[in-house]
Amino acid sequence: MTSDVRRLIDYYKSPLGGISRSLVRDQIIDLAGDVGGKRVLGLGFATPYLRFALGKAERVLAFMPARQGASSWPREGPSRTILCDPLEMPLTDAALDLTIAVHALEHVADAEELMRELWRVTAPNGHLIIVVPRRRGIWAQRDNTPFGQGNPYSGGQLEKLLRDHSFVPVAWRDALFLPPFESGLMLKSRQFFERFGRFFGPAMSGIICVRARKEAFPAVPRRKRAERYVRVPGLSAATARNSWRAQ
DSSP: HHHHHHHHHHHSSSSHHHHHHHHHHHHHHHOOOOOTOOEEEEEEEGGGTTGGGTSSSSSEEEEEETOOOOOOOOOSSSSOEEEEOTTTOOOTTTOOOEEEEEEGGGGOOOHHHHHHHHHHHHEEEEEEEEEEEESSSSSOTTTGGGSSOOOOOOHHHHHHHHHTTTTTEEEEEEESOOOOOOOOOOOOOOOOHHHHHHHTTGGOOOOOOEEEEESSSSSSOOOOOOOOOOOOOOOOOOHHHHHHHHH
16 A cells, blocks of 8 residues: 555545545535446545445446555455556446546646546446546645645636547536635534635635536547567576576
């Protein structure tokens, strides 16, 4: 288990992490709608937001980036976690009905290549839910939470990225109007901050949530990737020993 995934787990066990999970999860569940019989993927560190799909969806998987590290999930039953490269997911084309990406897009080195890969693995008329820190939000300005790490987005930047890669935004949500402080008074007043912040509009929120639908044809073809692995002729133990002695 790497330090990155350990920090994410510790954050969601904290009082602020538990409250932020609850507030963001409400928006994700609202955007996801009925997941009955669907193939659902959580990408990044989405496991705190996936439990609602267990028992309803046909299958639920959690892909975690190798650089982040992985943890077993759920606590009960077989693990559904897979450690992989998000730019080369071990899935066939059109394998998913819904992907929920949290702590994913803002951390990937090549966002455009990730969008191409998401288009590939999404079924026709499948959907993608993305959660990212708002560029000008207070959560993106403070590094005491995972939402203060990586590359934040404005609504316009996120919409352009989606449309450029054949995903059409169909619904938007905002959350985390609560300031990211571990203050007892702040945490107890979370509902007040959420209602009061919405009065001033989305610019006061800490994160952006969007649901987008896959279009039939890719706007941008995938790049040709160089081979990562080179086949090396095998050597028997005796051959290897003789080769070493000859040096």
